[in-house]
Amino acid sequence: MPRHSVSPLIARSWLLVPASKPELFEIAQASDADAIIIDIEDAVAAKDKAQARADTIEWLSTGHRAWVRINDAASEFWSTDLAELKEAPGLEGVMLAKTESSSHVDDTADRLPEEMPILALVETARGLQNVAQIASAPSTFRIAFGTGDFKRDTATGEDPIALAYARSQLVIASRAARLPAPIDGPTLAMDALEEGTRLAKEMGMSGKLCLTHTHAATINAGLAPSVEEVAWAHGFVRAFEESGGKITDGSDLPRLARAQKIQAQARDFGIEVDPATLAELNY
Incomplete structure (x- = not known):
């Protein structure tokens, strides 16, 4: 970038x-x-x-x-x-x-x-x-x-x-x-x-x-998120949204905030994760 x-x-x-x-x-x-x-x-x-x-x-x-x-x-x-x-x-x-x-x-x-x-x-x-x-x-x-x-x-x-x-x-x-x-x-x-x-x-x-x-x-x-971190963030946010925003325990909202921050950093620094990589990492 x-x-x-x-x-x-x-x-x-x-x-x-x-x-x-x-x-x-x-x-x-x-x-x-x-x-x-x-x-x-x-x-x-x-x-x-x-x-x-x-x-x-x-x-x-x-x-x-x-x-x-x-x-x-x-x-x-x-x-x-x-x-x-x-x-x-x-x-x-x-x-x-x-x-x-x-x-x-x-x-x-x-x-x-x-x-x-x-x-x-x-x-x-x-x-x-x-x-x-x-x-x-x-x-x-x-x-x-x-x-x-x-x-x-x-x-x-x-x-x-x-x-x-x-x-x-x-x-x-x-x-x-x-x-x-x-x-x-x-x-x-x-x-x-x-x-x-x-x-x-x-x-x-x-x-x-x-x-x-x-x-x-x-x-x-x-100091940028790794590909693995970005993949985890995308996967977590997608799963959270697909669940209708269901809260299962007290760690969900902090993890959601972390995932959203990583997604924002990925956008800011031009870090993209292709679908094949997401699938390979099981996200």
Whole structure:
């Protein structure tokens, strides 16, 4: 499915592209990534930020569209980022680095065009402590998890269990604030990507950052329902309808809701199951 046909509300792969390497912009746009984020924060040295920002704005002013990761609200670059980017015609939204309070989101929104979406990137202990308030800020579009900086800030190790609490807090805060499920941090090694994507989905996250376009297809597949799940959903809904909506036990309605959600995801991501496959899987 073409990248631009996937809404950022449900986008799975979010590709971070260094703003200091404009030669990568076209490669990113042609990739399988659901969303592109041009990064003028951690991916760019302080001395190069002005040029990287200018290159980003030029690209966004020539018929291209992307999100931009701006510098955090406590940095010396934040206000300049917003002042120069806000008129860029191709700006889809901003990712706010190191979001630590709802006021960071509010202050950022005040300097952007009305209703410009903001991805709040939580990557510190303070940000996690305030994630419920961040999620509830009127301009927060979705929450993302900056796992690398979070591990540095908290001295957390590499074992997935070490980040389970943090991931759960992002998922719970997003759901309570009626936001889409959060976006997990990147998995750097290709050989660990499938498992990292599976973990994100298991934790209740529906998107994942990546640092190279070669990771996008694996993330998209891992965060979309499988053919078997789609077949089960079709079969369950059909059986439920043929029964006249008969409720047999307390699990029927939750399973119906899950099946309908899977059907919606299948439509959104262009996943089709042919009748022969349905018959083969006995649905």
